Amino acid sequence: MYYKKLVGKNIYLSPRTVDDAEQYTNWINDFETTDYLGRSNQIMTIEKEKEFLEKHIADEATFNIVTLNEDKLIGSISLENIDHTNRRATLGIFIGDREEREKGYGTEAIRLILDYGFNYLNLNNINLDVMEFNDRAIACYKKCGFKEIGRRRKSEFLDGKYYDRVSMDILNEEFTEKYILNRNI
Numbered sequence: 001m002y003y004k005k006l007v008g009k010n011i012y013l014s015p016r017t018v019d020d021a022e023q024y025t026n027w028i029n030d031f032e033t034t035d036y037l038g039r040s041n042q043i044m045t046i047e048k049e050k051e052f053l054e055k056h057i058a059d060e061a062t063f064n065i066v067t068l069n070e071d072k073l074i075g076s077i078s079l080e081n082i083d084h085t086n087r088r089a090t091l092g093i094f095i096g097d098r099e100e101r102e103k104g105y106g107t108e109a110i111r112l113i114l115d116y117g118f119n120y121l122n123l124n125n126i127n128l129d130v131m132e133f134n135d136r137a138i139a140c141y142k143k144c145g146f147k148e149i150g151r152r153r154k155s156e157f158l159d160g161k162y163y164d165r166v167s168m169d170i171l172n173e174e175f176t177e178k179y180i181l182n183r184n185i
Helices: 018-028 031-037 046-056 105-119 135-143
Strands: 011-015 062-067 073-083 088-095 125-131 147-158 161-171
Touching (some): 011 105, 031 088, 031 125, 062 105, 073 105, 088 105, 105 135, 125 147, 135 161
Antiparallel strands (some): 011 062, 062 073
């Protein structure tokens, strides 16, 4: 059962629960998912995933991405390391369900969480890191308003090679749209 916290046109964001640990464990052990996250060197058991989900269950901006028409869990998105004093956070996202990639769900999820982060959590800066070869994600982030702010050169080792980690961010003043459809005011 998922709860429609942030509703968009095709998806909604629902608080994550431990009940989805098995699905997340499958995704986090899939190279097609983890290569793009820079986490392919990790092995995740269902016990470790449950422990991770339980530890982060109370985080204020950690969500499942769920399709609106089928209530199908397809991925995860979160604002992590939220610093309310400096009004900043780090975005984390992945679409784990292979069949649901390249349908615009990631873009919509990012826009929903940016709206939430800037207009409900009063953040001023949201950043992220992405692997240099993840062209699909970089294009998505740029489409959502993120700008490249730097690189950590040859800092990520994957499949026998070193890659740059690209840093991007977006400021509150650069995000001007409203995407949450179920807002009250």
